[in-house]
Amino acid sequence: MEDKKHVNINKKKAMRVLLATIFVLGTLFLLQRLFMPKYMTDIVEGAMIAEYYEEEKNHDVVFVGDCELYENMDPVYLWEHYGINSYIRGSAQQLIWQSYYLMEETLKYETPKAIVFNVLSMKYNEPQKEAFNRMTLDGMRWSASKINSIRASMMPDEKFLDYAFPILRYHSRWQELSTEDLEYFWTKDKVSHNGYYLRVDVKPAENVPEGKILADYQFGSTAYAYLDKMRDLCRSHGVQLILVKAPSLYPYWYDEWEEQMDQYAQTNDLPYYNFLDLTEEIGLDFTTDTYDAGLHLNLSGADKLSDYFGKILQQEFEIPDRRGESVLQTAWEPKIKAYEQDIERQKKGEEK
Amino acid sequence: MLFTSYEFLAFIGILFLLYYVVPKKFQWILLLGASYLFYAMADWSYLVFILVTTVSAYFAACAMEKTYTDQKAYLLLHKSEMNKDERKAFKAVQKKKRWHCLLLILFLNLGILAVLKYTNFAIANLNGILTFTGSTRQLDYLNLLLPMGISFYTFQTLGYLIDVYRGKYPAERNLAKLALFVSFFPQLVQGPISRFDDLSVSLFEEHTLNWQNVSFGLERILWGYFKKLVIADRIVIGVNTIIHNPDQYRGTFVFVGMLFYAFELYCDFTGGIDITIGVAEVMGIRVTENFKRPFFSKCIKEYWNRWHITMGSWFTDYIFYPISVCGPMLKLGKWSRKHLGEQIGKRVSVYLSCIVVWFTTGIWHGASWNFIVWGLGNCVVILISQEFEPLYRLFYQKMEGKGIHLQGNFGWKVFQVTRTVLLMSCLRLFDCYRDVPLTFRMFGTMFTNWNWNNLSGASFLELGLNGWDYLVLILGLLLVFTVSMVQRSGSVRMKIADMPGIIRFGLWYGLFLIVLILGAYGVGFDASQFIYNQF
Known part of the structure; x- marks a missing residue:
């Protein structure tokens, strides 16, 4: 009788502890979700990395890099005009090691025929800014690639635990919570078109500044090490690595950098396209093809570049035209619709 | 760490x-x-x-x-x-x-x-x-x-x-x-x-393993983090803005900074001690209490019996008493009684011992003249209060004669407590500014540059804290005050322990969430070292 009573008391205690644990973990999970930035308006770049996971992963070309890719290459155009099924895995100031680990992660999901990497981030040899780190890393799903990317990217004052439990980082957002945080609590809108950040507005490039004189033009050893890792990773998976430099007029791309990239590409037998040298062939007009005075291309510019590069991809790298595949056609239809709606909306000057 | x-x-x-x-x-x-x-x-x-x-x-x-x-x-x-x-x-x-x-x-x-x-x-x-x-x-x-x-x-x-x-x-x-x-x-x-x-x-x-030790210890740790992270590390932003820009923030701002610093130091130091005692308590180890609601003190002497108690008693036991009864001091006492008269003579050795103790206390806090002057300032105030004792007694007697019973009167207690807090806060200005002359200058501006307009909301928002921060500070300090009030009638943790489990859980988890969310830590906040680490 006494034993039975004891067992009942212990059961009750265990149940209470269990309930309390569930309650604590549940509320912490909900709070964390509430406090994490949603990146649905203003700075939408922070939401791009996570969108990849919703994708059907059988791309032939995956672009990996910073804003010089996700604002300059248009996968919808590539599909509509070349039947190239592509995706951009990029975010703001994405550093080379972040691109490497995104590449590594992508290759766990799919094996594209080519991976295109924009080389601007070679100029960074150390982590730069916590806010940009966050935009790339928070969106990644947990994996060894994410952990390694976090470790490589952390600024001296950052802690791994803040990435593992983002509430520790974003708790101070309680002051700036808005209806957006509630609206996108569970689900988010798509902010990109297969990773492409679409802009239709125009701001001509005038008085583009010359690059400042640098103390040292040599790319850093860490940057080179990750470029080597990219090369080896692609080789080991039988994927063609293509190096590109987008035709952005600024940040300035120095001749000394160009020489190093040329040298690297030749030494490692990698194709390298500097679109800055090909603006005439591409047909870019920086009075109409940029939305921010030459930093990034607008839709008109991105489509010209995509058109030019699409040809190269098919002629030089034999990327197939898959427009005849009904599954892909079906998958692209809503994407094209959303893309066109976005263009219409932006042309009308409407808010999202 | x-x-x-x-x-x-x-x-x-x-x-x-x-x-x-x-x-x-x-x-x-x-x-x-x-x-x-x-x-x-x-x-x-x-x-x-x-x-x-x-x-x-x-x-x-x-x-x-x-x-x-x-x-x-x-x-x-x-x-x-x-x-x-x-x-x-x-x-x-x-x-x-x-x-x-x-x-x-x-x-x-x-x-x-x-x-x-x-x-x-x-x-x-x-x-x-x-x-x-x-x-x-x-x-x-x-x-x-x-x-x-x-x-x-x-x-x-x-x-x-x-x-x-x-x-x-x-x-x-x-x-x-x-x-x-x-x-x-x-x-x-x-x-x-x-x-x-x-x-x-x-x-x-x-x-x-003892449930009470563990729960009481963890509660104490959590309370320490609340005071440190939610209050001290938030208010320090305002304090630093004022004291690091003495040309810009004078007069009224010095007064505001002085009060802010009083709250910061209290929450920082007692928060750290709460964590210390809590950590020890979880392991069943009893560490001596170091504070006893010092801001409720009615005079400076009482304040020093309630603030950093272990330091005060250390200086009393190991410096004040040995100096007071050492051979040369006894001789000096004898000599001064003989040559300066009983009234002055008996004070000489006590005053000298006091000066030595407060000089040591000051320099123990830090190698700078600021701390030495701060220590000696405390000594002067304590000795003056001591000398005024007969006057106070006379004042009380006269008031009694007029039918006004000041002792025990709530309003009078509030006055005494406020006076002590302000006096101690003034002395702590030496802890804030970079040197002694600047401290005196800034202290002086409280009387020469006073501007009531600076107490408006807009001025407060210049100090690096926004409206939400002030709301958190006000509510946080109110909570600290309330807990101190409740403490007067016994241990708050004992009172919480007597509550139903669900309320206990609600209080703990609520406090945890407050620290987690409202704490001034992580990226964007420069989590500062505990002030007393530097001593």
Whole structure:
């Protein structure tokens, strides 16, 4: 009788502890979700990395890099005009090691025929800014690639635990919570078109500044090490690595950098396209093809570049035209619709 | 390893688990290992200094202890052969041996402290004198290490040695146990300055996992983090804006900064002590309380009995009393009574002892004239209050005569408390500004540059804090005040323990969420070191 009573008391205690644990973990999970930035308006770049996971992963070309890719290459155009099924895995100031680990992660999901990497981030040899780190890393799903990317990217004052439990980082957002945080609590809108950040507005490039004189033009050893890792990773998976430099007029791309990239590409037998040298062939007009005075291309510019590069991809790298595949056609239809709606909306000057 | 770092939380989390998993007889050894690891994580080279202090104190205490045992054995053996004078002479010889031993170790340890902490201060003063005398020569500053918590562990160890010298308790014969007493990590950083007989019992005894110890300890830790992270580390933003820009923030702002700093220091220091006591309590170890609602004090003397209690009592027991009764001071007292009259004469030695104590207290806090002037300022206020005692009594009597009963009157108590808080806050200005002349200047601007408009909301928003921050601060301070009020009628944690489980859980988890969300930590906040770490 006494034993039975004891067992009942212990059961009750265990149940209470269990309930309390569930309650604590549940509320912490909900709070964390509430406090994490949603990146649905203003700075939408922070939401791009996570969108990849919703994708059907059988791309032939995956672009990996910073804003010089996700604002300059248009996968919808590539599909509509070349039947190239592509995706951009990029975010703001994405550093080379972040691109490497995104590449590594992508290759766990799919094996594209080519991976295109924009080389601007070679100029960074150390982590730069916590806010940009966050935009790339928070969106990644947990994996060894994410952990390694976090470790490589952390600024001296950052802690791994803040990435593992983002509430520790974003708790101070309680002051700036808005209806957006509630609206996108569970689900988010798509902010990109297969990773492409679409802009239709125009701001001509005038008085583009010359690059400042640098103390040292040599790319850093860490940057080179990750470029080597990219090369080896692609080789080991039988994927063609293509190096590109987008035709952005600024940040300035120095001749000394160009020489190093040329040298690297030749030494490692990698194709390298500097679109800055090909603006005439591409047909870019920086009075109409940029939305921010030459930093990034607008839709008109991105489509010209995509058109030019699409040809190269098919002629030089034999990327197939898959427009005849009904599954892909079906998958692209809503994407094209959303893309066109976005263009219409932006042309009308409407808010999202 | 800051108390506010994730590393510290992981460190104590693992330690708590291990503490109750290892065989009980090894608990104190585990603590010793943890304490040395904690210290080494700050800097391996610090270990040399704490080891020198520990080992020297160990041998000195054992040597002093031996004189007591030798004395006892010798007197027992030769009881019949010795007369009273011979016994007295023998005791005096033994005492002298102890005294030499104590002096040697005092010089060694205070010498280490003095060299590491005050050499550059001395050089700065010498350079000042050289400049004043027209010399162009300047001495170079030395790049010296200042081991974390050196003032605290040195004073704690010296307290132990003096107690052994006085025969208050026997010397600890186990070097490792003494090492744990000196280095016990929760109090190593900012005190309290424990006494060996207070701490050692619970430090070395075996502890069984006890729900009350664990829950009370964790509550105390959480409360400490609330005060530190939610209040102190938020209000420090406003304090720094004011004190680092003295040309811009004068007059009314100095007053605001002074009050902000009072709250910051209180929440920072007591928060740290709460964490210290809580960490020890989880392991069943009782650490002496260091605060007793100091902002409820009605006079400065009372304030110093409630603020940093262990430091105050250390200075009283080991500096004030020994100086007051030492030979030269007694002679001085006698001489001054004879030549200056009874009234003045009896005060001379007390005043002089007071000045020495407060000068030492000041310089212990930091190697700068600011702290020395702050210490002496406290001394002046205390002595003046003491001198005014008869006047106060007269004032009370006169008021009584008019039918006004001030003592016990709530309004009068509020006045006294406010007066004490303001007075202490004024003195603490020396802790804020970079030098003494600037402190006096800024203090003066409170009377010459007062502008009521600066107390408007817009001015407050210039200080780096927004409206939400002020709301958090107001509510946070109200909570601290309420808890202090409740404490007057007994332990708040005992009261919480008597509540139904669901309410207890709600209170703990609520406080945890407040710290987690409203705490000023992480990216965007410069999580500051505890102020008393620097002493």
